[in-house]
Amino acid sequence: MFQELFHDLFIFVQETARAHPLWCFPIAAIIAFTESFVGISALIPGTVLLLTMGGVIEASHISIFPAITGAFLGSMAGDWICYAIGVKYHHKIIHLWPFRHFEAQLEKGLDFFRRWEVWAVFIGRFTGPFRSIVPLVAGMSEVKFWHFQIPNAAATAIWAVAIIAFPGLVMRAFHALSASLGMG
Numbered sequence: 001m002f003q004e005l006f007h008d009l010f011i012f013v014q015e016t017a018r019a020h021p022l023w024c025f026p027i028a029a030i031i032a033f034t035e036s037f038v039g040i041s042a043l044i045p046g047t048v049l050l051l052t053m054g055g056v057i058e059a060s061h062i063s064i065f066p067a068i069t070g071a072f073l074g075s076m077a078g079d080w081i082c083y084a085i086g087v088k089y090h091h092k093i094i095h096l097w098p099f100r101h102f103e104a105q106l107e108k109g110l111d112f113f114r115r116w117e118v119w120a121v122f123i124g125r126f127t128g129p130f131r132s133i134v135p136l137v138a139g140m141s142e143v144k145f146w147h148f149q150i151p152n153a154a155a156t157a158i159w160a161v162a163i164i165a166f167p168g169l170v171m172r173a174f175h176a177l178s179a180s181l182g183m184g
Contacts, residue, residue: 006045013049014056021062028053028070028164029077036078038085041132050163058168071160079135079152086139093140106137113141118151125155 013031016023028050035046050071057064086093093099094106113120121143124134138148 009049010052013053017053017056017062017067018060021057021060022066024053024057024062025066025070028067029074030070032071032074032160033078036075036082036132036135038082038132038136041129047128047163051167054164054167055171057164058171064164064168067164068160071164072156075156075160076153078132079156080149082132082135083139083148083152086136087142088139090140090142093136106140109137110141113138113143117143117147121148122151122155125152125159 013027016027031044031046031049031053034040034044035050050067053067054064057067094103099106117138121134121138124138125131127134135148135152138152
């Protein structure tokens with residue numbers, strides 16, 4: 001069931017990006033939001049969907065800027081909400097499922113964020129499956145608002161450009177190599 005659902009989701013992203021280039025903005029925003037929101041990110045393959053979108057954009061020769069902007073804003077919105085949840089409910093979250101099973105690791109993470117604030121937030125953006133938990137832990141560890149937002153915005157901008165542009169760069173390199181070898 002999930003495999004069929006994800007397949008349909010990939011087809012939807014591909015076809016919509018090709019047929020309606022301006023829809024790349026809201027689609028990328030929604031996907032990036034789900035990728036950045038703790039809990040939802042485990043259910044939606046956001047990284048793969050954004051990489052797919054980047055490839056479709058390159059193949060269709062449409063502008064990548066709406067998708068990059070959407071990915072940036074969607075991710076920032078998800079991060080900001082998770083940060084706010086962490087700030088408001090920091091003492092209660094540790095005792096909720098599934099976090100209560102990882103209290104010792106979570107405490108170490110909170111200590112790490114308290115010590116390294118800005119760098120923990122910046123580097124956390126690039127930690128794959130832990131990306132969505134970084135804003136929550138930053139809020140729980142009481143990282144100051146601007147000590148969270150500034151490095152998060154900088155890292156999110158780099159991430160958005162990379163995740164949308166990377167497939168296009170790979171496709172261009174493949175086409176260039178194929179052409180130079182006389183294969184394309």
